[in-house]
Amino acid sequence: MLAPQLLRAAAPAARVLPRRCAACSSSLPRRPWPSPHPRLFTSSAPWSLPPKPATAAAKGSRVVKDEDIPHEVVVLVDPATKGLLPPSTLAGLLASLDRTRYAIQLVDAAHDPPICRILDKKEQYQREKDKKAKAQERAKAPATTPGAGGGAPKEVHLTWGVSAHDLEHKLKKGKEMLARGKRVLVCLGDKKRVAVKANQDVRQQVIRQIQQELAGAGELSARPANREGLVVLDFKPVAAAAAAAA
Template identity: 30%
Template sequence: MRAHQHAFNSALALRRVFFNHAVERAGSSSTQLSSMFLPSLSIATQVRTFRYPSKGKGAGDAKTAKQLPRDEDITYRLVQVREEDGRLSEPTPTKSVLAGLNRRIESLVVLALPKTGAGNGPRYPVCKVVDKRAEQKAAAEKQKEQRKKAVQTKEMELNWGIDSHDLDHRLKQLRTFLEKGLKVEVILLNKKGKKKKPSQDEAQGVVDRVKETMGEVPGAKESKVMDGQILSTLRLFLEGPAGGVQQEAEAN
């Protein structure tokens, strides 16, 4: 052991002699020479900095369902899947969950994002496996319902001096609109070019015919009180039953 230690000390002494001599000649290159002659005394330290991908905002932030990620847009490594009974699965690799889906009819959707900092929320993203077909059907039904609620308004102009044949034709149109559940604004006025001006009773008769037609449609009503004067400009605001006559009959 002593012989080995003596040999090591001798080698180290010789290395220092050569090193000092080289430093005197190299001057500012002493650092480079140190790594050449004394590698055991030079320790190279490498520091790696890991940057984790942004996980987005926490569950407490205002995010709509459309903004929440699904399938490959889910960048979290682990997720919890909500079962049909409401229970949450153990944290599972996202890739494993996606690999187990029937991608033709199933999709993984994030329901809640994990909390950030001291905010409230789950530790892992809470997801749900949804049936694409049921999802599309629900969206179509919702859109259909919205179209039904968007009640259209029709406008119908009648001349005070309209003849009986034309009046019958226009009132038939009015009935059709009301049966569809539409709103109709009937405007009675004096049109230019009509030489004969009807009497007060004749004008009142036109108003009565309009209201009689409305009364023939189940569920139809005046949505507002009529506005204006007879033999001037008069507006009647009529409204058919919500959803049309067929839906009105089914409700009763």
């Protein structure tokens, strides 16, 4: 008969029972929470950056500058030689610039690497300011300086066989333009599909009639000129001639 000590040694090891709930003596469920160190990269779902918001380049802006340039490596135009400098990263170029004064503008995206240039904001502002001022001066020139003859001249087309009545009627608008300080071009030519051309005497007579009709409002600024088969008389306002003489 085996000794009690051997029986205890041969008995199977005691099973470790799970923890029990004090209230219902049931096994406590495992917490479903993830590991405190989740995996950021998996083989089934590759990680990628979220898409960038729409920028000026994506929206088709005509001028693409600074962070809106969709390229990592670019080449700059040398301001002194107008040649191309060695390629550089866009981020490095932007970090080296005084962003309050300068910017980087994309010039040629088709080049490899894309070509950019340094943009001086102060100079660009001054150029745009000067351009706007000149446009305003041109717009005001006919009204403020009636003798300057600014703007496009008014053209009046006549034939050498024009009647006195038609001549007076067609030159009426020309006289109004001269009074407003604008130049008037009177273009004279033969009628279409006419075999007999006006001789020199007829032409001189018509020119004298035109000068008489426009007398007091304008006068010839130069000798009659030939342009594409037409004789062109360039009349300038009388006020302009008086101001030039003074």
